[in-house]
Amino acid sequence: MNDKRQDKVTITEVAKHAGVSTATAGRVLGGYGYSRQEIKDRVKQAAEELGYRPNLLARGLITGKTKTIGVVAGDIQSPFYASILRGIADVTRAAGFGILLTNSDEQIERELEAVQLLREKQVDGLIIAPSDLSGSPHLQAAVRDGCPVVLIDRAIKNLAADAVCVDNRAASRDCITRLTDAGHRRIGLVAELERWEGGDITDFLTAVEDGALDSSTLFPSWQRLYGYIDALRSAGLPIDPGLIGRVGVYSSEAARKETQRLLERPERPTALFTADGLMSAAAMHVITSLDLQIPRDLSLICFDDLDWMSFIKPGIAAVVQPLTEMGEAAARLMLARVEGDGSKPQYLALQPKFAARGSIAAPLAL
Amino acid sequence: MNDKRQDKVTITEVAKHAGVSTATAGRVLGGYGYSRQEIKDRVKQAAEELGYRPNLLARGLITGKTKTIGVVAGDIQSPFYASILRGIADVTRAAGFGILLTNSDEQIERELEAVQLLREKQVDGLIIAPSDLSGSPHLQAAVRDGCPVVLIDRAIKNLAADAVCVDNRAASRDCITRLTDAGHRRIGLVAELERWEGGDITDFLTAVEDGALDSSTLFPSWQRLYGYIDALRSAGLPIDPGLIGRVGVYSSEAARKETQRLLERPERPTALFTADGLMSAAAMHVITSLDLQIPRDLSLICFDDLDWMSFIKPGIAAVVQPLTEMGEAAARLMLARVEGDGSKPQYLALQPKFAARGSIAAPLAL
DNA sequence: CTATAATATGAGAACGTTCGCACATTTTCT
DNA sequence: AGAAAATGTGCGAACGTTCTCATATTATAG
Numbered sequence: 157m158n159d160k161r162q163d164k165v166t167i168t169e170v171a172k173h174a175g176v177s178t179a180t181a182g183r184v185l186g187g188y189g190y191s192r193q194e195i196k197d198r199v200k201q202a203a204e205e206l207g208y209r210p211n212l213l214a215r216g217l218i219t220g221k222t223k224t225i226g227v228v229a230g231d232i233q234s235p236f237y238a239s240i241l242r243g244i245a246d247v248t249r250a251a252g253f254g255i256l257l258t259n260s261d262e263q264i265e266r267e268l269e270a271v272q273l274l275r276e277k278q279v280d281g282l283i284i285a286p287s288d289l290s291g292s293p294h295l296q297a298a299v300r301d302g303c304p305v306v307l308i309d310r311a312i313k314n315l316a317a318d319a320v321c322v323d324n325r326a327a328s329r330d331c332i333t334r335l336t337d338a339g340h341r342r343i344g345l346v347a348e349l350e351r352w353e354g355g356d357i358t359d360f361l362t363a364v365e366d367g368a369l370d371s372s373t374l375f376p377s378w379q380r381l382y383g384y385i386d387a388l389r390s391a392g393l394p395i396d397p398g399l400i401g402r403v404g405v406y407s408s409e410a411a412r413k414e415t416q417r418l419l420e421r422p423e424r425p426t427a428l429f430t431a432d433g434l435m436s437a438a439a440m441h442v443i444t445s446l447d448l449q450i451p452r453d454l455s456l457i458c459f460d461d462l463d464w465m466s467f468i469k470p471g472i473a474a475v476v477q478p479l480t481e482m483g484e485a486a487a488r489l490m491l492a493r494v495e496g497d498g499s500k501p502q503y504l505a506l507q508p509k510f511a512a513r514g515s516i517a518a519p520l521a522l
Numbered sequence: 523m524n525d526k527r528q529d530k531v532t533i534t535e536v537a538k539h540a541g542v543s544t545a546t547a548g549r550v551l552g553g554y555g556y557s558r559q560e561i562k563d564r565v566k567q568a569a570e571e572l573g574y575r576p577n578l579l580a581r582g583l584i585t586g587k588t589k590t591i592g593v594v595a596g597d598i599q600s601p602f603y604a605s606i607l608r609g610i611a612d613v614t615r616a617a618g619f620g621i622l623l624t625n626s627d628e629q630i631e632r633e634l635e636a637v638q639l640l641r642e643k644q645v646d647g648l649i650i651a652p653s654d655l656s657g658s659p660h661l662q663a664a665v666r667d668g669c670p671v672v673l674i675d676r677a678i679k680n681l682a683a684d685a686v687c688v689d690n691r692a693a694s695r696d697c698i699t700r701l702t703d704a705g706h707r708r709i710g711l712v713a714e715l716e717r718w719e720g721g722d723i724t725d726f727l728t729a730v731e732d733g734a735l736d737s738s739t740l741f742p743s744w745q746r747l748y749g750y751i752d753a754l755r756s757a758g759l760p761i762d763p764g765l766i767g768r769v770g771v772y773s774s775e776a777a778r779k780e781t782q783r784l785l786e787r788p789e790r791p792t793a794l795f796t797a798d799g800l801m802s803a804a805a806m807h808v809i810t811s812l813d814l815q816i817p818r819d820l821s822l823i824c825f826d827d828l829d830w831m832s833f834i835k836p837g838i839a840a841v842v843q844p845l846t847e848m849g850e851a852a853a854r855l856m857l858a859r860v861e862g863d864g865s866k867p868q869y870l871a872l873q874p875k876f877a878a879r880g881s882i883a884a885p886l887a888l
Numbered sequence: 889c890t891a892t893a894a895t896a897t898g899a900g901a902a903c904g905t906t907c908g909c910a911c912a913t914t915t916t917c918t
Numbered sequence: 919a920g921a922a923a924a925t926g927t928g929c930g931a932a933c934g935t936t937c938t939c940a941t942a943t944t945a946t947a948g
Contacts, residue, residue, distance in 0.1 A: 211583070242625070257607075258620070444833050480599075
């Protein structure tokens with residue numbers, strides 16, 4: 157009922173108890189210099205007896221390394237980030253690192269605060285899903301200060317940092333091609349498409365036309381739109397902006413509304429492509445409520461494979477991103493940087509898989 | 523191409539630049555003692571000019587507080603923990619705390635390592651989903667050392683720590699009662715039921731019979747079994763151990779196998795209760811593959827509401843646990859403790875909601 | 889107008905480690 | 919054998935803060 161913080165056994169006490177200097181005790185316990193076996197045993201036993209536990213703050217203060225990686229995720233509640241984080245956690249843990257987690261909710265101000273906090277806590281590096289792909293002075297500063305940065309899911313223009321992404325454009329193109337191959341000519345797209353500094357959808361279309369766009373530093377949903385355009389063009393089909401459902405904000409509500417708009421058009425699309433998990437769930441809501449039969453009334457392909465897609469009937473075809481692997485790769489890159497790897501930044505594009513399921517059929521004859 | 527770690531602007535430099543002592547600069551920048559407005563301005567401006575950022579390690583070393591909470595989740599990849607974590611993150615962030623995350627995979631050795639690492643990193647407190655409900659000397663030690671511990675999802679016997687749980691027994695009882703009310707007499711249960719020190723299912727049944735069981739320190743799946751038994755008893759129905767699907771290990775594979783066993787019994791259950799998200803997904807797999815119609819061939823209620831349950835047809839009735847709220851509550855309790863609240867440990871039992879959906883019907887006449 | 893309290897500042901010691909250096913002792917190389 | 923290298927140990931100074939204490943100065947009260 158009395159003693160609270162009498163715990164703290166320091167290296168000094170261990171040293172005293174073992175009859176050596178703190179330096180020697182430090183060497184044994186920290187495992188960094190020379191020391192005789194006999195001394196090692198003595199110190200270790202003393203530490204054991206006193207219940208010594210190192211104070212990693214003190215160590216970090218002096219070594220300048222905390223063995224902690226800061227992670228800025230968009231929203232840890234989404235299966236997307238949760239899986240990536242799992243990958244990061246597994247790899248870092250194996251290397252004895254901890255992870256300090258924050259959510260940005262994809263908002264640059266939140267990201268800024270997060271990065272600031274993490275850096276003040278002296279993390280050894282930053283793994284981050286960035287919210288601003290063109291400026292990000294806070295990340296430029298981090299890189300300049302020698303704090304390794306690894307980007308996930310999207311890359312920042314002119315930032316000398318590693319990035320682990322997926323070739324969204326190719327994967328999306330592949331999906332749409334499957335649909336055109338099946339005979340579809342009116343293919344709807346539902347995507348977030350929130351931020352693009354270049355303007356609106358038609359601006360984007362002309363920018364694509366001009367070929368003046370670096371798809372690797374676009375937000376994923378724009379890359380996926382890019383692939384959609386690619387596929388339609390190679391199939392010789394026109395691009396109807398009315399079939400492009402731009403949700404504009406990352407919310408289930410808005411996605412439902414946009415899907416509903418698409419599916420209630422006079423000339424209903426015969427196939428739908430949803431550009432991420434949230435959109436897919438929202439689309440399913442609408443499809444179910446409109447009583448549309450998949451794939452008879454509507455073929456469907458989704459970006460991101462959610463658990464239910466494999467066991468509802470029919471199964472829903474999906475692009476499955478290697479999420480845990482992305483996290484692992486990002487963490488491995490980070491560990492290499494922390495250990496001093498100074499080679500030039502890597503852009504890693506992992507290959508997604510395609511889960512073919514029963515949601516694709518030829519369009520009904522009209 | 524040359525300068526790497528020239529960044530570090532310390533309080534000493536700021537002090538020099540502002541023409542005051544480090545103590546004064548510290549007071550201004552740390553916001554803790556007295557200082558004149560004029561001095562404040564001068565120091566702040568100096569800090570601004572030099573781009574000063576406090577080193578939270580140094581601060582933590584001396585104050586003994588890191589403004590960091592350690593979290594030990596089972597598996598952050600599961601929506602269950604992801605949601606809880608989100609709640610924790612929101613509340614702690616608002617209070618300026620960071621969270622250091624680890625996964626235990628529900629294994630006590632992993633938990634032990636995690637707790638050790640977190641404590642060495644000097645976290646101000648530990649929020650943990652414990653893997654061992656009867657001993658846990660490492661947590662007893664934490665509490666003894668004055669490191670606040672808040673348990674989530676389940677409580678530990680004789681540990682003086684706060685806990686945030688859900689009344690699993692009551693929620694489960696409620697579900698089963700809905701099924702018996704609908705006329706079901708053969709109700710199957712699929713649950714993890716991995717660890718219980720008392721023995722096997724029949725031992726558990728007799729222990730329940732004797733009323734010698736504290737349900738609040740059982741693992742959730744056992745509490746849910748308890749509720750299942752409660753409900754059948756009050757309905758005057760016998761308990762058939764053959765209807766209790768004990769998966770025994772937390773794996774989708776095993777859950778599928780066990781569900782299959784139940785659904786291929788000679789006298790197939792007319793209703794099924796799955797005791798958590800993983801079990802539910804596995805059960806759906808099997809139900810779909812056996813081509814059973816819900817609710818005609820089988821009524822279904824699931825513990826934990828997954829997104830697909832609301833948009834597949836028919837919808838699946840589910841117990842929805844207030845996960846984010848649990849995380850928030852745990853974090854709030856933690857913050858109170860960190861700020862010195864020494865009142866006696868609280869056991870918080872949040873109320874789950876029930877999402878009634880079309881997966882419940884009367885059993886087919888035999 | 890003095891006594892007391894509140895405000896304001898600085899010097900220097902913490903906090904618990906590791907690091908640089910000096911100096912012994914042992915091993916290894918010509 | 920002697921020189922050089924590797925190994926082993928301790929002292930005391932870092933690391934970048936906050937804290938304690940001493941000492942002013944100013945405001946408030948009696």
